[in-house]
Amino acid sequence: MKRFWNTFLLFMFCGIAAIAQPIILTDTVIQTSICAGSNIIVPFTVVDTGGSFNFGNIFTAQLSDQFTGFSNPTEIGSFPIPWTTSGFILGTIPVSSPLAGIYKVRVVGSNPATIGSECPNFVVIINTATLAIINAPDSAMCAGDSITLTATPFFTSHQWALDGNNISGATNSTFVAYLGGNYTVTVVDTIACESTSEPFEVHVAICSGMEEAISRELVNMYPNPCADILNISYDGSATASVKNLLGQRIVSARNFEGDLSLSLSGLDAGLYFAEIQVNGKRLTRKFVKK
DSSP states (O other), X not given: OHHHHHHHHHHHXXXXXXXXXXXXXXXXXXXXXXXXXXXXXXXXXEEOSSOOOOTTOOEXXXXXXXXXXXXXXXXXXXXXXXXXXXXXXXXXOOTTSOSSEEEOEEEXXXXXXXXXXXXXXXXXXXXXXXXXXXXXXXXXXXXXXXXXXXXXXXXXXXXXXXXXXXXXXXXXXXXEEOXXXXXXXXXXXXXXXXXXXXXXXXXXXXXXXXXXXXXIIIEEEEOSSXXXXXXXXXXXXXXXXXXXTTSOEEEEEEEEEEEEEEEOTTSOSEEEEEEEEETTEEEEEEEEEO
């Protein structure tokens, strides 16, 4: 009898576990263009079935074979962090994808391994995008200096981004970078295909002992991210101003000693940097305006 009950309980447990398997519904995907190499937005919904995805789960978008089959799917993007609930994936259609194809997309989970439904619409690929290459004289600079990034070859439009955030007004073929981070450029070529470049990482080095001392010991900037007020404190006399990612000064320089509160109420949300000057030395600190 004991063996019977053990077997029964095991059967019930396995049955409940099977029923509680989470479900992924791949929603209608959004193509930025009908070109191989272009971006694609893949929203998905996790259905509450009593089961859930475990910590460390990764959602990945898969592109079907040329005619909607998934016998040999291609991974086109993943959610950037471990995730367990609904969201969306920014993917890229491989440049090598066969043209004149009709494709489907689905989202899969890793923990537990789960295959999601196919998207309700078709993904059509007709042309191949020309991918942008970011060129620069160097990938490292001293704090307070800049590097000019250039997108090649020729494109009809450009949009630069830093760490995945579009930079307002950065729509030329060149961009002057003042901050460290991963820069990308989304372009449209002459056949109206849109694509995004591979990231170009800019490194910022501390090139003087004075700047290193200021950066680590004497300057405090808070809160970050901030809303309407950015506070800066320095043990001495200094000048502070705020620039946008184009290097334009948008909050005029102000002299202060000790503590300073800068009003940012007129600024749009995004990335900015504060420039602090002490005895001719410049220190730049990146911050986020909410």
